[in-house]
Amino acid sequence: MAHDLAQNTVDGLMTGSAYAMLALGFTLIFGVMRRLNLSYGPSIMIGAYLGTLVHLQFGMGAAVVALVTVLGAVAAGFYVERLCFAPMRGQAATASMVASFAIWMQLEELATLLLPRHSYPFPALIARPPFEIAGILIRADRLLTLGAAIAAMLALWLLVHRSRFGLALRATARDRATARHLGIDVDRIGLIAFLGASALGGLAGMLVIAADQQITPMFGMWATFKGLVAMMLGGLGSIPGAVIGGLLLGVVEAHGQWFFGPQLRDLLVYALLFLCLVLRAGIGAGVPSAERRI
Amino acid sequence: MLTLAGIAKRFGGIEALTGIDLAVPAGSLLGLIGPNGSGKTTLLNVVSGFTAPDAGEVRIGATEVTGWPPHRIARLGVGRTLQHPRVFSRLTVLDNIRGDSRLSAGEAEALLDRFGLSAQRGRLGDELTIGELRRLDLARAVARDPRLLLLDEPAGGLTPSETSAMADLLSREVLPGRTGILIEHKMDLIAALCPCVVVLDFGRRIAEGAPSEVLRRPEVVEAYFGTEGADA
Amino acid sequence: MEPHLVGVLTNIGMIAFVALSAYLLLLVGEISFGQQAFFGIGAYAAGIGTAVLDLPLGLALAIGAIAAAIGQLALALPTFRLRGLYFAMASLAFAEMMRIVLELTQFQVERDGELVGPNGAEGFRGIRYIFERGIEPAEFLLLVAALLAATLALLAVLERSRFGRRLRMVGEDELLAALSGIDVFRTKLAMAAAAGALAGLGGGLYAHASTYIEPRLFDVMLGVHSLAYGLIGGLGTALGPLLGVGLDIGLLESTQMFAGYRMIVFGGLVAVLLIWRPRGLLDERLLHRLARIGRR
Numbered sequence: 001m002a003h004d005l006a007q008n009t010v011d012g013l014m015t016g017s018a019y020a021m022l023a024l025g026f027t028l029i030f031g032v033m034r035r036l037n038l039s040y041g042p043s044i045m046i047g048a049y050l051g052t053l054v055h056l057q058f059g060m061g062a063a064v065v066a067l068v069t070v071l072g073a074v075a076a077g078f079y080v081e082r083l084c085f086a087p088m089r090g091q092a093a094t095a096s097m098v099a100s101f102a103i104w105m106q107l108e109e110l111a112t113l114l115l116p117r118h119s120y121p122f123p124a125l126i127a128r129p130p131f132e133i134a135g136i137l138i139r140a141d142r143l144l145t146l147g148a149a150i151a152a153m154l155a156l157w158l159l160v161h162r163s164r165f166g167l168a169l170r171a172t173a174r175d176r177a178t179a180r181h182l183g184i185d186v187d188r189i190g191l192i193a194f195l196g197a198s199a200l201g202g203l204a205g206m207l208v209i210a211a212d213q214q215i216t217p218m219f220g221m222w223a224t225f226k227g228l229v230a231m232m233l234g235g236l237g238s239i240p241g242a243v244i245g246g247l248l249l250g251v252v253e254a255h256g257q258w259f260f261g262p263q264l265r266d267l268l269v270y271a272l273l274f275l276c277l278v279l280r281a282g283i284g285a286g287v288p289s290a291e292r293r294i
Numbered sequence: 295m296l297t298l299a300g301i302a303k304r305f306g307g308i309e310a311l312t313g314i315d316l317a318v319p320a321g322s323l324l325g326l327i328g329p330n331g332s333g334k335t336t337l338l339n340v341v342s343g344f345t346a347p348d349a350g351e352v353r354i355g356a357t358e359v360t361g362w363p364p365h366r367i368a369r370l371g372v373g374r375t376l377q378h379p380r381v382f383s384r385l386t387v388l389d390n391i392r393g394d395s396r397l398s399a400g401e402a403e404a405l406l407d408r409f410g411l412s413a414q415r416g417r418l419g420d421e422l423t424i425g426e427l428r429r430l431d432l433a434r435a436v437a438r439d440p441r442l443l444l445l446d447e448p449a450g451g452l453t454p455s456e457t458s459a460m461a462d463l464l465s466r467e468v469l470p471g472r473t474g475i476l477i478e479h480k481m482d483l484i485a486a487l488c489p490c491v492v493v494l495d496f497g498r499r500i501a502e503g504a505p506s507e508v509l510r511r512p513e514v515v516e517a518y519f520g521t522e523g524a525d526a
Numbered sequence: 527m528e529p530h531l532v533g534v535l536t537n538i539g540m541i542a543f544v545a546l547s548a549y550l551l552l553l554v555g556e557i558s559f560g561q562q563a564f565f566g567i568g569a570y571a572a573g574i575g576t577a578v579l580d581l582p583l584g585l586a587l588a589i590g591a592i593a594a595a596i597g598q599l600a601l602a603l604p605t606f607r608l609r610g611l612y613f614a615m616a617s618l619a620f621a622e623m624m625r626i627v628l629e630l631t632q633f634q635v636e637r638d639g640e641l642v643g644p645n646g647a648e649g650f651r652g653i654r655y656i657f658e659r660g661i662e663p664a665e666f667l668l669l670v671a672a673l674l675a676a677t678l679a680l681l682a683v684l685e686r687s688r689f690g691r692r693l694r695m696v697g698e699d700e701l702l703a704a705l706s707g708i709d710v711f712r713t714k715l716a717m718a719a720a721a722g723a724l725a726g727l728g729g730g731l732y733a734h735a736s737t738y739i740e741p742r743l744f745d746v747m748l749g750v751h752s753l754a755y756g757l758i759g760g761l762g763t764a765l766g767p768l769l770g771v772g773l774d775i776g777l778l779e780s781t782q783m784f785a786g787y788r789m790i791v792f793g794g795l796v797a798v799l800l801i802w803r804p805r806g807l808l809d810e811r812l813l814h815r816l817a818r819i820g821r822r
Contacts (some may be wrong), residue, residue, distance in 0.1 A: 036611060036614075038750075083797045083798075083801075084797055084800075087801040088800070088801060088804060092800075092804035093610075094552075094557055094757065094804075095757065095800040095801075095804035095805075096800075097557070098750075098753065098754050098757045098796070098800060099796060099797040099800045099801070101750050101754060102754065102792070102793040102794075102795075102796035102797050102800075103793050103794075103797055104793070105789040105792065105793040106789055106790050106792075106793030106794055106797075107793075108789065109787060109788075109789035109790050109793075110790060113786070113787065113790075221746075228615070232615050236611070236612075263626055263629055263630060264626075266622070266626055267623055267626045267627070270619045270620075270622045270623045270626070271619075271623060273615070273619045274616055274619040274620060274623065277605070277608065277612050277615055277616040277619065278604045278605060278608070278616065342705070343704075344701070344704075363704070363709075364701075364704035364705060365703075365704045365707050365708055365709045365710065366709075368704065368705055368706060368707035369707040374705050376702075376705075380699055380701075380702050381702075382694065382695055382698050382699060382702065383698065384694060384698055384810040384811075385691065385694060385695070385698075386814065389691055392688075392691065393691065393692075393695060393706045394688065394691065394692045394695065394703075394706050394707055394708045395706070395707075396688070416818060418810075418811065418814060434705075434706065435705075437706075438706070438707060
């Protein structure tokens with residue numbers, strides 16, 4: 001029993017680290033733009049499909065596939081930003097969100113036009129059997145994901161809190177109009193944050209798909225959902241919150257799956273999310289409320 | 295008519311209001327002045343229900359309204375204008391005035407006429423100049439014929455000639471028969487309209503009296519201009 | 527009328543109800559990703575009404591609408607004090623919970639030697655009221671159209687009334703609305719009940735038109751489409767969402783135009799449209815201009 005709990009928790013943390021990376025990307029975009037990019041997962045999926053294409057057509061190995069995946073995600077992110085976010089100013093946050101949903105549909109269809117079968121093989125990054133520490137099975141590629149998530153969190157935190165660019169980013173996030181008056185090119189900041197988030201997402205997606213060793217057209221929705229839920233659990237808009245939210249989601253899912261099976265696991269996750277939202281209490285405490293002042 | 299007793303409000307570590315007592319007799323207009331950040335707007339928010347005080351009591355007439363939601367206070371006969379006037383940008387000027395009131399279109403048009411907005415009646419709310427916005431905000435506040443009016447810098451951002459037109463409008467159409475509080479940085483307007491002013495500084499009441507006399511007091515001068523320049 | 531056309535029009539009519547329900551919430555400023563849940567509740571409740579409890583269709587549809595309205599109120603009560611994104615996410619979480627609950631719901635009874643009723647993820651088969659009574663597809667279309675026309679007429683009257691102004695005030699600026707004496711929370715609750723009922727009515731009709739429903743049908747894709755229809759067609763009038771549904775189902779899905787890459791065309795069109803008109807084709811500004819011309 002205790003062993004199961006420990007194994008589930010470790011498995012959950014491993015899966016959760018991928019969620020955490022997705023949530024970090026969401027947080028970066030949401031923090032700067034105050035808008036939701038529903039096309040986040042599908043953009044990553046386009047990258048992964050391009051990677052798969054390179055793998056299938058030219059027999060490229062894991063390293064090239066990984067690079068193509070990340071670059072493809074960034075390219076798709078650029079397209080989404082230019083079409084759904086850059087041109088929509090002021091109060092049009094809803095329009096951005098719905099437009100990004102429309103582009104989701106577009107990217108999903110594009111992916112199935114590229115590779116029409118239901119699933120394709122994706123090269124593994126580390127193809128060795130799991131090893132054991134204190135009776136707990138650990139997969140090396142999952143451990144790599146956890147390491148990548150921690151590194152991404154630290155790098156992002158340093159970038160946001162310790163660099164000149166980060167200062168401009170925080171200023172933009174806090175008050176766009178004032179930031180613009182201070183001479184900050186807020187549109188450029190938004191684009192860079194968007195592309196950075198896409199690269200991060202591409203990396204996360206690549207790690208997840210490489211660990212599964214296959215890709216399906218469901219991946220886009222999966223990534224958007226998991227990233228969104230993890231961000232919300234973490235309290236919307238804080239970097240450590242996104243990571244904690246992702247890890248928590250992974251652990252809750254692992255235990256839920258073990259004890260109750262897949263349906264009740266999902267029910268449990270959504271109930272937890274709902275409760276967090278209603279109590280307006282994410283774990284990361286989140287951003288100061290953006291309510292309008294009188 | 296309006297009585298505040300021991301109103302206190304903290305935001306985080308900042309005491310926005312401390313022990314405010316205030317009484318506005320029926321039919322009079324009280325000037326509320328003080329430097330930026332002294333708590334004037336917060337006090338209006340407490341009266342109109344947007345901010346629940348941590349301590350103290352708000353009475354309008356004989357009714358205690360502490361902690362009531364804004365719409366109930368509005369229905370009790372309280373009109374409020376905003377420091378940064380807002381209008382419903384997707385409604386016409388006429389519908390902005392009619393709003394949720396039972397005014398007929400004819401009555402609303404008569405009201406617009408009194409506030410010099412007849413020509414704008416069919417425009418959408420976001421097509422107005424700042425002067426028109428201020429007048430529309432004011433007209434909206436009196437559309438329900440309130441007993442008590444809370445005016446937050448009605449002449450803010452107006453040119454000198456617009457300001458004197460606003461003073462005329464206030465004394466002709468808005469104030470007769472009503473009780474009110476007026477926040478304003480333009481002291482000419484305060485002096486012209488308010489028999490009595492209260493001065494706030496760092497959330498405390500530091501002076502009260504006739505405008506001409508209060509503004510000469512050293513503590514008021516200091517609050518406004520500061521001995522250490524940063525406070526001004 | 528050609529059977530294909532009857533099918534398309536019936537589909538447009540039924541989906542229009544759920545699009546209208548998302549539109550009503552958009553009017554009071556709430557973005558819902560969860561209207562599919564109330565469409566689903568209506569479908570299941572009305573289906574149980576005729577297939578399991580042997581009720582007449584009208585009563586079953588009413589039960590579906592009421593059940594969905596209650597469901598939407600249950601969502602709205604704890605969440606309407608949240609704004610914007612928080613509500614959108616809460617509605618999504620709620621809808622996903624409902625879908626999973628439907629997957630777990632077993633409520634079958636024997637009728638004519640056959641098990642009918644919801645059977646978890648397997649779905650709910652045999653909602654055969656229409657066929658058993660020999661109702662022609664064209665007749666059913668007439669019922670859908672009549673209900674939709676009545677709804678639109680009611681909404682048209684509502685929008686011109688004082689209550690309609692109140693809705694748009696709440697949707698644009700809650701604080702200013704409260705200053706005008708409007709009880710923002712109650713106004714939104716009333717809208718939630720109406721939105722739930724409309725989605726439920728559409729769901730009830732859908733269950734009977736297709737005779738078979740399953741939880742998977744009521745997933746987030748349906749919800750986001752419903753939301754998108756209003757934003758494409760326009761938020762200035764209840765005809766906006768209808769236009770959105772018509773464009774998507776009527777023009778793109780049914781005519782096989784751009785077969786194979788329809789979503790690429792549609793998705794791109796929607797994104798470009800929203801740059802040009804963030805509140806849709808028939809937005810408030812256009813309606814205002816039309817009203818002005820009409821007065822002259």
